[in-house]
Amino acid sequence: MSFNSVSFLFLILPATVLLYCLISGRGKLAVMFITGLLFYGWGGPKDLLLLLLTIAFHYGAGAELYYLKAGKRDKQAKLMLIFAVACDVALLCIYKYSGAGLPLGISFYTFSELSYLFDIYYGKAEAEKNPFKLSLYVSFFPKITSGPIVKYKDFSEQLDELRFDFDNISDGTALFVQGMFKKVLIADNLGVAFANVQELNLISGATAWLGMIFYSLQLYYDFSGYSDMAIGLAKIFGFNFDKNFDYPYMSKNVSEFWRRWHISLGAWFRDYVYIPLGGNRVSSGLLFRNLLVVWLLTGIWHGSTGNFVFWGLYHGFFVILERFVIKDLFDEVPAFIRILVTDFIAFVGWVFFFSPSLADGFYYVWQMFGADGLGFFDRTAFFLFFDNLFLLIAAVAFATPYPKKLHDKLAYEKGGVWRVLSVVAAVALMLLSVSGIIGSTYTTFLYFKF
Amino acid sequence: MKEIKNEELKKEEEFSQRSRHHQDVSIIFYTLLFVVVIINLFVPNKAYSDEENRSLKQFPDIKLSAFADGSFFEDFEDYYSDQFLMRNVWIRMKFYTQYVVGKREFSDVYVGTGDYLLTAPTAPDKDALKGTVDGINTFTESYPDVNMYTIIVPDAAAVMKEKLPVGAPVNDQLAEIDSFVKKLDTRIQPVDAAFALRNAYKTSKRGDLYYHTDHHWTSEGALTVFNTAAPILGLDNSGVAYISHTVTEDFKGTLSSRSGDMRSSDVINVYEPIGTDVIYTVNYPDEGIKTRSMFNREMLEKKDKYTVFFGGNHALVEIETTADTGRSLLIFKDSYANSFVQFLTPYFDRIVLIDPRYYYDNVGMAMSSYGVTDVLFLYSADILFSDTALADTLQTAGD
Numbered sequence: 001m002s003f004n005s006v007s008f009l010f011l012i013l014p015a016t017v018l019l020y021c022l023i024s025g026r027g028k029l030a031v032m033f034i035t036g037l038l039f040y041g042w043g044g045p046k047d048l049l050l051l052l053l054t055i056a057f058h059y060g061a062g063a064e065l066y067y068l069k070a071g072k073r074d075k076q077a078k079l080m081l082i083f084a085v086a087c088d089v090a091l092l093c094i095y096k097y098s099g100a101g102l103p104l105g106i107s108f109y110t111f112s113e114l115s116y117l118f119d120i121y122y123g124k125a126e127a128e129k130n131p132f133k134l135s136l137y138v139s140f141f142p143k144i145t146s147g148p149i150v151k152y153k154d155f156s157e158q159l160d161e162l163r164f165d166f167d168n169i170s171d172g173t174a175l176f177v178q179g180m181f182k183k184v185l186i187a188d189n190l191g192v193a194f195a196n197v198q199e200l201n202l203i204s205g206a207t208a209w210l211g212m213i214f215y216s217l218q219l220y221y222d223f224s225g226y227s228d229m230a231i232g233l234a235k236i237f238g239f240n241f242d243k244n245f246d247y248p249y250m251s252k253n254v255s256e257f258w259r260r261w262h263i264s265l266g267a268w269f270r271d272y273v274y275i276p277l278g279g280n281r282v283s284s285g286l287l288f289r290n291l292l293v294v295w296l297l298t299g300i301w302h303g304s305t306g307n308f309v310f311w312g313l314y315h316g317f318f319v320i321l322e323r324f325v326i327k328d329l330f331d332e333v334p335a336f337i338r339i340l341v342t343d344f345i346a347f348v349g350w351v352f353f354f355s356p357s358l359a360d361g362f363y364y365v366w367q368m369f370g371a372d373g374l375g376f377f378d379r380t381a382f383f384l385f386f387d388n389l390f391l392l393i394a395a396v397a398f399a400t401p402y403p404k405k406l407h408d409k410l411a412y413e414k415g416g417v418w419r420v421l422s423v424v425a426a427v428a429l430m431l432l433s434v435s436g437i438i439g440s441t442y443t444t445f446l447y448f449k450f
Numbered sequence: 451m452k453e454i455k456n457e458e459l460k461k462e463e464e465f466s467q468r469s470r471h472h473q474d475v476s477i478i479f480y481t482l483l484f485v486v487v488i489i490n491l492f493v494p495n496k497a498y499s500d501e502e503n504r505s506l507k508q509f510p511d512i513k514l515s516a517f518a519d520g521s522f523f524e525d526f527e528d529y530y531s532d533q534f535l536m537r538n539v540w541i542r543m544k545f546y547t548q549y550v551v552g553k554r555e556f557s558d559v560y561v562g563t564g565d566y567l568l569t570a571p572t573a574p575d576k577d578a579l580k581g582t583v584d585g586i587n588t589f590t591e592s593y594p595d596v597n598m599y600t601i602i603v604p605d606a607a608a609v610m611k612e613k614l615p616v617g618a619p620v621n622d623q624l625a626e627i628d629s630f631v632k633k634l635d636t637r638i639q640p641v642d643a644a645f646a647l648r649n650a651y652k653t654s655k656r657g658d659l660y661y662h663t664d665h666h667w668t669s670e671g672a673l674t675v676f677n678t679a680a681p682i683l684g685l686d687n688s689g690v691a692y693i694s695h696t697v698t699e700d701f702k703g704t705l706s707s708r709s710g711d712m713r714s715s716d717v718i719n720v721y722e723p724i725g726t727d728v729i730y731t732v733n734y735p736d737e738g739i740k741t742r743s744m745f746n747r748e749m750l751e752k753k754d755k756y757t758v759f760f761g762g763n764h765a766l767v768e769i770e771t772t773a774d775t776g777r778s779l780l781i782f783k784d785s786y787a788n789s790f791v792q793f794l795t796p797y798f799d800r801i802v803l804i805d806p807r808y809y810y811d812n813v814g815m816a817m818s819s820y821g822v823t824d825v826l827f828l829y830s831a832d833i834l835f836s837d838t839a840l841a842d843t844l845q846t847a848g849d
Contacts, residue, residue, distance in 0.1 A: 001527075007523070010486055010490070010530070014487060044519055044520025046520075170469065173472070174472035174476060177475060379618070380619040383618050386552070387553055387555050391551070412464045412471065415463075430478070430482060431482075435543035438531060438534050439543070440544075442502065442541045
């Protein structure tokens with residue numbers, strides 16, 4: 001199930017929030033837990049069973065690891081950790097390479113489970129005695145399908161100090177609603193525009209550029225909108241998750257881009273791969289290796305095929321280039337130029353992300369230079385551009401922090417009528433979102449070709 | 451010091467404004483959710499959607515197997531969205547929002563000026579097209595004594611290019627028709643429907659040649675082409691006039707359905723020849739039905755009101771008339787012909803309609819048993835250039 005489905009919005013969400021408010025004490029944890037099972041089990045019990053099995057495995061592995069660490073048997077602890085990680089990697093590989101279809105959210109929850117083991121191994125956390133609490137961490141429904149990947153230590157600390165607070169509910173809901181706007185009103189419409197490009201047999205250069213831009217913006221709004229919904233939901237239940245996106249398309253270089261895009265994944269790799277490898281406090285040879293490992297893994301985490309590996313190394317290449325060669329060379333260049341160049345690098349990267357294979361990715365880049373022989377500009381590109389112009393303007397504008405700054409200044413600093421206007425706008429956008437969700441299920445039986 | 455205090459006060463004020471704002475948004479949001487959920491419980495389920503022309507999902511069966519494979523919840527989601535409170539209103543709202551912000555393409559349907567809905571003509575399928583050309587030419591050679599004609603009707607988007615939204619990428623179907631006709635045996639006499647329609651459109655001699663909401667031509671469009679065709683087919687229509695009857699003003703066709711643009715409705719007119727005493731009967735052999743009219747008024751109650759003509763497509767339709775001209779016409783056709791035949795009854799003793807997409811009998815037998823003197827290929831270019839059924843059917847003449 002997804003947060004923007006009718007069943008979630010108009011059944012699970014209101015029922016859960018209502019129960020959460022009505023039931024007191026530890027019952028609140030049960031509400032979260034049961035909602036999680038229902039939410040995850042929605043697609044069938046098979047994936048749910050696998051999830052519970054992996055939780056049981058990590059519960060045991062965590063207890064063993066903690067026991068070994070407490071007894072100062074570091075060598076055995078290390079072996080135990082390697083064994084558990086190998087099991088997880090094997091499980092991921094089986095699903096990613098067998099073509100059996102990935103269980104929902106497996107990349108995300110496996111990383112949560114690994115975080116649990118790493119935090120115990122590095123002495124940041126104790127093993128959880130209560131299996132329900134560990135289950136709640138792994139299967140916490142706001143984050144299970146698409147993240148953010150919250151580190152165990154951060155989650156467990158908050159879990160022990162949860163306080164019921166109406167302010168949390170309203171702050172969380174406001175963020176959820178904002179994420180819904182991004183997902184439903186912008187991302188989903190950009191998805192339609194991108195699909196329009198994809199269904200063409202031959203495309204001109206300009207159409208290919210437009211397709212790349214549609215996709216890059218769609219991905220940002222889709223993922224960051226969904227993350228906002230997840231973080232907002234978590235907030236409703238009293239959890240403070242860090243933001244997962246921080247206007248990544250405003251970055252001035254690729255390294256910065258990765259501090260602003262899918263922040264929780266970057267943090268996971270930093271804490272559990274990069275730093276244990278020695279981080280940047282090593283010789284430049286080792287640093288080079290560390291960066292390479294992180295970017296290779298980042299690529300593979302996103303997908304098992306060659307295009308994802310290439311995409312990971314492609315970003316790694318720029319990060320390493322910035323680190324070793326460029327350094328502060330371009331600091332004098334105006335910011336907006338550096339932002340545009342960074343976005344261009346990121347956008348071209350997404351071409352390899354959406355292409356089904358590495359060869360398709362390269363061909364698409366070639367198409368951007370007119371590979372299909374339709375020239376650079378044609379009517380299709382012209383039409384696609386103007387047909388989606390409003391959407392593009394909105395998508396570009398909200399990828400910058402300025403509309404939000406302006407909104408906050410007016411609605412919160414000036415307040416009064418501005419705040420009322422903002423609420424009215426939010427209501428309008430809510431209605432439009434419902435219409436977007438219901439409208440996307442519009443299907444008509446066509447007796448068209450007759 | 452004082453400045454810092456002011457700054458803090460300002461921050462606090464901002465903070466409280468923010469949380470009040472969040473409270474307002476939340477209260478409204480949950481009110482919306484709960485109101486919809488509760489009203490939804492009391493609104494009875496609908497069985498059918500006219501706008502979407504399909505059955506709506508009902509509450510899924512509660513079966514263990516449905517839970518085991520997850521299909522219950524999938525079906526539940528479909529059920530819930532199908533039976534959602536004011537579903538059609540939300541769907542229209544989505545269309546309007548996009549239209550207002552300048553979108554003009556919806557599921558491959560262009561919203562043109564004058565609220566005309568238009569589709570880009572299907573690009574011709576090269577193999578199918580060659581098969582069709584060969585099929586028609588071979589068939590023509592086998593019947594040297596039979597008059598052969600073609601009427602190939604272009605799409606609305608080709609005739610009324612000017613109504614398309616600016617820049618809409620649409621292939622040049624008029625040129626495609628030209629090149630198709632040039633490949634045909636010279637003994638086949640083409641009726642230049644494209645020119646007639648384009649000319650009528652440019653000089654606005656006639657009203658709407660195509661429906662606003664449907665991909666078909668109107669009776670007026672068909673009449674325009676009939677007037678061009680009559681001399682070519684050797685029909686003496688000097689004493690005949692046609693008067694029109696409006697049978698519905700509430701036709702929302704395929705293009706409305708596909709795009710979700712429900713703003714306009716079309717008028718369907720049917721025509722009656724005046725100045726002739728010819729009467730006819732229509733026989734649907736496969737269905738075993740005989741009628742005195744080619745218009746089926748029952749169909750006006752249905753969604754696809756264009757089926758008022760012959761009740762839709764049939765493999766075979768026979769029309770017997772009292773014209774006594776000694777001519778028997780066989781039409782190979784798609785649905786465009788359905789609204790054209792109304793103009794033909796005074797001139798042929800017999801008119802036989804064969805829709806190759808549903809016809810599986812031997813065409814050679816039909817040619818001789820009906821005593822066919824004239825053959826007309828009447829197609830929309832869209833179907834003719836992509837369909838293989840005509841070639842397959844024509845081939846049976848040689849068997």
